[in-house]
Amino acid sequence: FNIAVLPGDGVGPEVALAAQRVLTCIGDIYGHRFEFSEHLIGGAAIDAVGEALPEETRTACLASDAVLLGAVGGPKWDDAPVRPEQGLLAIRKAMGLYANLRPLQVSPVLAHRSPLKKEIVEGVDLIVFRELTSGVYFGERTRTETQASDLCVYTVEEIERVARAAFQAAQQRRGKVTSVDKANVMETSRLWREVVTRIHAEEYPQITLEHALVDSMAMHLIRKPRDYDVILTENMFGDILSDEISVLGGSIGLLPSASLGADGPGLFEPIHGSAPDIAGQDLANPVGMVLSAAMMLRHSFELEDEADSIEAAVAAVLASGAVTADLGGPLGTVAATRAIVDAIR
Amino acid sequence: FNIAVLPGDGVGPEVALAAQRVLTCIGDIYGHRFEFSEHLIGGAAIDAVGEALPEETRTACLASDAVLLGAVGGPKWDDAPVRPEQGLLAIRKAMGLYANLRPLQVSPVLAHRSPLKKEIVEGVDLIVFRELTSGVYFGERTRTETQASDLCVYTVEEIERVARAAFQAAQQRRGKVTSVDKANVMETSRLWREVVTRIHAEEYPQITLEHALVDSMAMHLIRKPRDYDVILTENMFGDILSDEISVLGGSIGLLPSASLGADGPGLFEPIHGSAPDIAGQDLANPVGMVLSAAMMLRHSFELEDEADSIEAAVAAVLASGAVTADLGGPLGTVAATRAIVDAIR
Ligand SMILES: CC(C)[C@H](C(=O)O)[C@@H](O)C(=O)O
Numbered sequence: 001f002n003i004a005v006l007p008g009d010g011v012g013p014e015v016a017l018a019a020q021r022v023l024t025c026i027g028d029i030y031g032h033r034f035e036f037s038e039h040l041i042g043g044a045a046i047d048a049v050g051e052a053l054p055e056e057t058r059t060a061c062l063a064s065d066a067v068l069l070g071a072v073g074g075p076k077w078d079d080a081p082v083r084p085e086q087g088l089l090a091i092r093k094a095m096g097l098y099a100n101l102r103p104l105q106v107s108p109v110l111a112h113r114s115p116l117k118k119e120i121v122e123g124v125d126l127i128v129f130r131e132l133t134s135g136v137y138f139g140e141r142t143r144t145e146t147q148a149s150d151l152c153v154y155t156v157e158e159i160e161r162v163a164r165a166a167f168q169a170a171q172q173r174r175g176k177v178t179s180v181d182k183a184n185v186m187e188t189s190r191l192w193r194e195v196v197t198r199i200h201a202e203e204y205p206q207i208t209l210e211h212a213l214v215d216s217m218a219m220h221l222i223r224k225p226r227d228y229d230v231i232l233t234e235n236m237f238g239d240i241l242s243d244e245i246s247v248l249g250g251s252i253g254l255l256p257s258a259s260l261g262a263d264g265p266g267l268f269e270p271i272h273g274s275a276p277d278i279a280g281q282d283l284a285n286p287v288g289m290v291l292s293a294a295m296m297l298r299h300s301f302e303l304e305d306e307a308d309s310i311e312a313a314v315a316a317v318l319a320s321g322a323v324t325a326d327l328g329g330p331l332g333t334v335a336a337t338r339a340i341v342d343a344i345r
Numbered sequence: 346f347n348i349a350v351l352p353g354d355g356v357g358p359e360v361a362l363a364a365q366r367v368l369t370c371i372g373d374i375y376g377h378r379f380e381f382s383e384h385l386i387g388g389a390a391i392d393a394v395g396e397a398l399p400e401e402t403r404t405a406c407l408a409s410d411a412v413l414l415g416a417v418g419g420p421k422w423d424d425a426p427v428r429p430e431q432g433l434l435a436i437r438k439a440m441g442l443y444a445n446l447r448p449l450q451v452s453p454v455l456a457h458r459s460p461l462k463k464e465i466v467e468g469v470d471l472i473v474f475r476e477l478t479s480g481v482y483f484g485e486r487t488r489t490e491t492q493a494s495d496l497c498v499y500t501v502e503e504i505e506r507v508a509r510a511a512f513q514a515a516q517q518r519r520g521k522v523t524s525v526d527k528a529n530v531m532e533t534s535r536l537w538r539e540v541v542t543r544i545h546a547e548e549y550p551q552i553t554l555e556h557a558l559v560d561s562m563a564m565h566l567i568r569k570p571r572d573y574d575v576i577l578t579e580n581m582f583g584d585i586l587s588d589e590i591s592v593l594g595g596s597i598g599l600l601p602s603a604s605l606g607a608d609g610p611g612l613f614e615p616i617h618g619s620a621p622d623i624a625g626q627d628l629a630n631p632v633g634m635v636l637s638a639a640m641m642l643r644h645s646f647e648l649e650d651e652a653d654s655i656e657a658a659v660a661a662v663l664a665s666g667a668v669t670a671d672l673g674g675p676l677g678t679v680a681a682t683r684a685i686v687d688a689i690r
């Protein structure tokens with residue numbers, strides 16, 4: 001398996017290395033060969049070659065079997081002519097990664113670390129399907145002396161394909177989809193609601209579908225997060241809501257994501273950002289990145305057992321307390337990664 | 346004082362009545378005369394005259410000394426050609442109410458009802474300044490067979506005036522403003538950040554200013570809500586974030602808001618919506634609306650003592666347990682209002 005690794009900025013390189021170590025161990029045990037090739041993205045790419053997504057990186061990603069990404073961005077590039085984040089947006093678009101899956105399960109051993117009461121977060125098991133290649137992130141922008149604008153556009157087809165992905169996931173889970181929009185104000189949200197309602201009626205009538213407004217959803221997700229199974233939403237709402245719920249499990253450092261397209265390679269990255277304040281200090285939690293690698297094994301390579309093995313090892317390590325400082329543990333990134341590797345063996 | 350009352354939909358009429366009762370009591374005690382005139386808005390207006398903001402209502406609001414609004418909207422009008430919410434957006438725009446103030450103090454007696462741990466929410470005291478008459482709520486919308494769009498526009502002047510309002514509030518409080526945007530992606534956010542930074546440097550250098558991205562803010566507000574004093578943000582981010590934090594105090598039914606313009610009357614409404622599921626059943630919590638009336642006394646009429654008197658009565662009633670079902674209390678809307686009136690006397 002030919003894997004393009006984009007370490008990126010901040011803690012990105014440290015966690016990307018952790019994922020490679022874990023995958024190498026899985027390869028040894030199960031007899032697979034994972035070939036890693038590193039490429040520039042984000043601020044690191046701007047510093048080296050002046051653009052956030054070099055052509056070489058784009059080509060390598062498209063030719064790979066899957067992409068692992070660390071993180072991009074940081075205050076260092078605040079005034080740069082190009083922003084590191086443009087590299088991330090560009091690679092998502094170039095690879096056609098329209099469905100961003102962000103699963104959240106609250107581990108019973110970590111529920112006490114949540115800012116929410118234990119009885120509220122215990123047993124939470126949901127997944128966000130965030131549309132990732134359209135909306136206000138990719139619309140036309142304008143800027144004059146006196147004003148600025150951003151355009152949010154959604155086409156029927158863009159909504160249909162991510163809706164189908166969410167309904168299909170719900171069939172394998174508890175059979176419920178909550179679609180989030182702001183249909184009482186936005187035109188794109190009205191279209192969103194219509195299309196999701198039609199796809200449901202025509203193709204997935206056995207799934208329970210409910211609609212929620214993004215503002216009240218921001219509330220419900222904290223009051224009764226256990227009520228949700230699959231949450232389907234557009235790009236920006238998905239960005240905000242999935243970060244909001246990332247605190248439920250005690251640390252954003254735990255959470256993985258998978259970004260998938262119609263076919264072609266997927267991209268796998270932790271939810272957390274580049275965390276420049278702790279970069280290079282062996283402090284980053286490798287778990288979000290390692291679980292992203294497990295999602296890669298499952299979604300891109302159909303290696304279920306191998307993915308299960310990583311997830312079981314992570315669960316064991318979290319239970320044992322062999323964790324990083326964000327979870328109150330004594331370990332650094334390297335040692336926490338080694339604990340996961342040892343648990344796999 | 347000539348007060349235009351817009352009861353609106355769902356629980357709106359019940360809570361609007363509660364505010365009038367409390368104000369009448371204040372008038373009796375302090376020797377003021379509050380004249381109330383009721384006008385149609387939202388779904389109620391659509392049903393009666395076919396539009397969400399009748400001309401009569403607009404004229405009456407502009408001619409009033411202040412406006413009290415209950416709530417608008419409900420599933421009944423989901424397929425109506427006009428949406429009830431358009432009435433609310435139109436009156437905000439017509440009155441030029443660019444600054445929406447949403448204070449949040451977590452009452453020590455209710456901290457245990459929060460979904461968050463007591464030690465996290467205890468002592469929270471913040472206020473959101475949400476820009477209310479621009480952004481994607483008011484931009485051009487398009488719709489074709491195959492796609493829809495919403496345009497988000499901000500002008501320098503729109504950002505300046507709400508930023509000044511937030512900095513001025515911070516001067517009276519703990520001296521800190523957190524400005525929220527998505528400057529790593531959106532052009533309007535970049536302009537937002539530039540303008541806020543300039544107004545700060547030129548006019549309010551003694552205030553502490555920090556910038557946060559909306560996604561990480563959605564996280565921080567749950568992890569360490571006590572860190573915030575004044576939160577300044579654009580229309581849609583303000584909608585989502587203020588609803589998110591509304592759960593911190595135990596019930597959204599407690600929270601008031603004030604919408605102010607450059608001059609002319611202000612509009613005062615609770616944060617909660619029309620709650621059609623409990624409408625007409627004497628179940629709504631009147632506190633959010635009553636505290637909105639207190640904000641009206643303070644901001645529009647400069648009646649500080651009278652506003653203090655209402656706020657003290659509400660605090661006493663909350664401590665006594667004479668509250669509605671959303672707070673686990675035994676009272677209906679009418680009885681809870683009477684408890685507040687009795688406490689004022
Ligand atoms: C870095 C940024 C552009 C990105 C986004 O908003 O999509 C990040 O916040 C994320 O959620 O993956």
Ligand SMILES: CC(C)[C@H](C(=O)O)[C@@H](O)C(=O)O
Binds near residue numbers: 417
């Ligand atoms: C009803 C709706 C249009 C409104 C808004 O989003 O502004 C409401 O959610 C609010 O926050 O006042």
